Amino acid sequence: DWNMSDYVERAIAKIRETVGDKKVILGLSGGVDSSVAAALIHKAIGNQLTCVFVDNGLLRKNERKSVEDLFKRNFKMRFITAKAAPLFLKKLKGVTDPERKRKIIGKTFVEVFDKTVKSIGQVDFLAQGTLYPDVIESVSIDGNPASLIKSHHNVGGLPKRMKLKLLEPLRELFKDEVRALGKELGLAHDVLWRHPFPGPGLGVRVVGEITKKRLDVLREADAILIEEMKSSGYYGKVWQSFAVFLPVKTVGVMGDERTYDNVIALRIVESLDAMTADWAHIPHELLAKISNRIINEVKGVNRVCLDISSKPPSTIEWE
Numbered sequence: 001d002w003n004m005s006d007y008v009e010r011a012i013a014k015i016r017e018t019v020g021d022k023k024v025i026l027g028l029s030g031g032v033d034s035s036v037a038a039a040l041i042h043k044a045i046g047n048q049l050t051c052v053f054v055d056n057g058l059l060r061k062n063e064r065k066s067v068e069d070l071f072k073r074n075f076k077m078r079f080i081t082a083k084a085a086p087l088f089l090k091k092l093k094g095v096t097d098p099e100r101k102r103k104i105i106g107k108t109f110v111e112v113f114d115k116t117v118k119s120i121g122q123v124d125f126l127a128q129g130t131l132y133p134d135v136i137e138s139v140s141i142d143g144n145p146a147s148l149i150k151s152h153h154n155v156g157g158l159p160k161r162m163k164l165k166l167l168e169p170l171r172e173l174f175k176d177e178v179r180a181l182g183k184e185l186g187l188a189h190d191v192l193w194r195h196p197f198p199g200p201g202l203g204v205r206v207v208g209e210i211t212k213k214r215l216d217v218l219r220e221a222d223a224i225l226i227e228e229m230k231s232s233g234y235y236g237k238v239w240q241s242f243a244v245f246l247p248v249k250t251v252g253v254m255g256d257e258r259t260y261d262n263v264i265a266l267r268i269v270e271s272l273d274a275m276t277a278d279w280a281h282i283p284h285e286l287l288a289k290i291s292n293r294i295i296n297e298v299k300g301v302n303r304v305c306l307d308i309s310s311k312p313p314s315t316i317e318w319e
């Protein structure tokens with residue numbers, strides 16, 4: 001019978017044997033897989049592990065702080081934040097095509113990660129939170145050709161170019177087993193049940209050109225949506241829920257003033273594997289609360305729309 005604490009013991013022994021006295025680097029996104037991989041490897045080899053978190057400026061509200069608080073403060077891991085937001089935004093300036101955005105974000109990520117790793121000195125292993133389904137479906141992780149970028153982030157040219165050996169302690173596990181392992185390692189429910197978040201982040205949720213101002217508006221609206229989804233208990237019932245910034249201005253009234261501001265779309269879907277998805281039938285009262293709060297609290301937004309499209313033919317993301 002399968003016992004999680006025995007599994008942890010064996011996994012730790014294996015990591016120690018593989019790594020010896022060498023150093024390991026891990027690109028931490030804050031997602032379920034990389035978080036569990038980090039906690040496991042840290043338990044095995046402590047300070048021989050360094051985590052690198054790339055702040056690409058396309059993160060959600062408080063995302064960087066919560067990742068830093070958990071891994072740097074709480075777990076006391078060696079942790080480097082690559083503060084690269086201005087670089088990403090500079091490279092994305094004027095770009096509107098979704099696939100070009102993805103390419104630029106992926107390429108810049110590799111550059112920043114590479115440079116950060118070089119600054120650490122001698123490193124022998126690159127750790128990754130690759131799961132069993134990633135191994136067998138090496139072409140596309142979730143049926144989205146765009147997610148090749150994700151696999152690019154995970155297993156792309158990095159190790160070869162940097163002459164690193166791969167350390168993939170979750171390679172034999174499915175998602176539910178990774179969550180059970182994470183729980184055993186003391187990771188919080190919130191971390192283990194986070195919705196999937198694309199590698200290009202808010203870069204593909206600001207439709208059209210990405211600017212700091214648009215990202216800031218989106219971050220505020222998205223944070224309200226997530227907060228309300230969590231406090232109502234609906235967060236755990238859906239596959240993904242997020243806000244999208246639309247580069248459209250519409251007319252509104254605020255007091256005696258006429259406004260001319262942007263539109264936020266709410267994307268809330270149910271799915272089993274992201275290959276197909278249905279828009280989630282959320283209670284109207286909750287939607288009303290989310291809409292009112294976004295319009296009242298987020299400067300620059302005067303209209304909220306609900307996306308009621310299913311996949312296929314619509315995709316989950318808007319870009």
Ligand code: XMP
Nearest residue numbers: 144146147149150196198199274315316317
């Ligand atoms: P779509 O929009 O194709 O998304 O229905 C299916 C799932 O994949 C995620 N997604 C991405 N993940 N890089 C990623 O790492 C990407 O470029 C990307 N595009 C979409 C999306 O959030 C959903 O879970």
